[in-house]
Amino acid sequence: RRLICCRGDEPIGVLFSGGVDSVVLAAMGATILTANPDGPQVLELFNVTFGCGNAADRRAALQSFxxxxxxxxNLDLRLICVDVQDWESVQSHDKHVQQLISPKASVMDLNIGTALWFASRGVGRFNDNPAYESRCRILLLGMGADEQMGGYTRHRKAYKNGTLRQELDMDIGRLWERNLGRDDRVISDHGKEARFPFLDPNVVDFLAKTPLDDVCDFDLGPGMGDKRILRLVAMRMGLLTASGLVKRAIQFGSRIAHESDKRRFGSRRQAKGESSIRNIE
Incomplete structure (x- = not known):
């Protein structure tokens, strides 16, 4: 709320996959904007796809939008469709993105970094303008939701083994090293500030004090029990589509992993996300 109300004239942006994390963030931002009618009434939602424009994240984003x-x-909601259709465009920025994600050096990190770089650049299709350029300088991202609310498949296994609390604590403790530095450097490259509302100290403290059974319920299936507390929030806000979507990591939902594996390794079967970038040069 403080971030949205204290900004300048530039619109606020949200990295928008159409999944429950990003849609709840977007809806909360929209709620705050409409409650302050004297301020700019614009919210920009950035969605990126690679190859064909029919990626899972694009379909989800269109539905949630x-x-x-x-x-x-009454709000000026803008879905900015970032379509990266030719691999040459990815290759032309490869070295630069590799420098930004360093010291991370896996193919998975490169895929995630590439998707974030193109999405946060904010150049895409909006209405009849095929090359709309956003003036957004602050970008809201949903990082931290999976780590705190049981969003990963391995959390379901940990629940069955009775080690879910330890698994979540481990994920939260290493989030800064595994994700946040990489993501912040990539987004800052476009002169934008990355903000992570799910990592606000008040949110972190609230989730840490909430019984795990209220945060997630792995007796329910995927798209229901994982991040259960957030899905209930989405339902209460009227976000029915997003509330039941199964999680897709950005590298898969945007199809960057599909395109990257095919181009770099010849097929997805031969690719390994943990492979070092150095091994494919």
Whole structure:
């Protein structure tokens, strides 16, 4: 709330996969904007795909976007579709993105970094403009939701083994080293500030004090029990589509992993996300 109310004239942006994390963030931002009608009434949602424009994240984003337009009819909601259709465009920025994600050096990190770099650049298709350039300088991201609310598949296994609390604590403790530095450097390259509302100290403290059974419920299936508390928030906000979507990591939902594996290794079967970038040069 403080971030959105104290900004300048530039619109706020949200990295928008159409999944529950990003849609809840977008809806909360929209709620705050509409409660302050004297300020700019614009919210920009960035969605990136690679190769064909029919990636899972694009389909989810379009569905959630339509739902949000119905919930916030007086807000200028802008879905910015970042379509990276030619691999040459990815290759031309490869070295630069590798420098940004360093010391991370896995193919998975490169794929994630590439997706974030193109998405946060904010150049894409909006209405009839095929090369719309966003003036957004602050970008909200959903990092931290999976780590705190049981969003990963391995959390389900840990639950069955009775080690879920330890697994979540481990994920939260290493988040800064595994993800945040990489993501912040990539997004800052475009002169934008990355903000992570799910890592606000008040949110972290609240989730840490909430019984795990209220945070996630792995007796329920994927898309229901993982991040259960967040899915219930989405349902209460009227975000019915996003509330039941199964998690997809950005590298898969945007199809960057599909394109990267095919181009770098010849097929997805031969690719390994943990492989070093040095091994493919």
């Amino acid at each position: 339509e739902e949000m337009k119905g919930l916030f009819p």
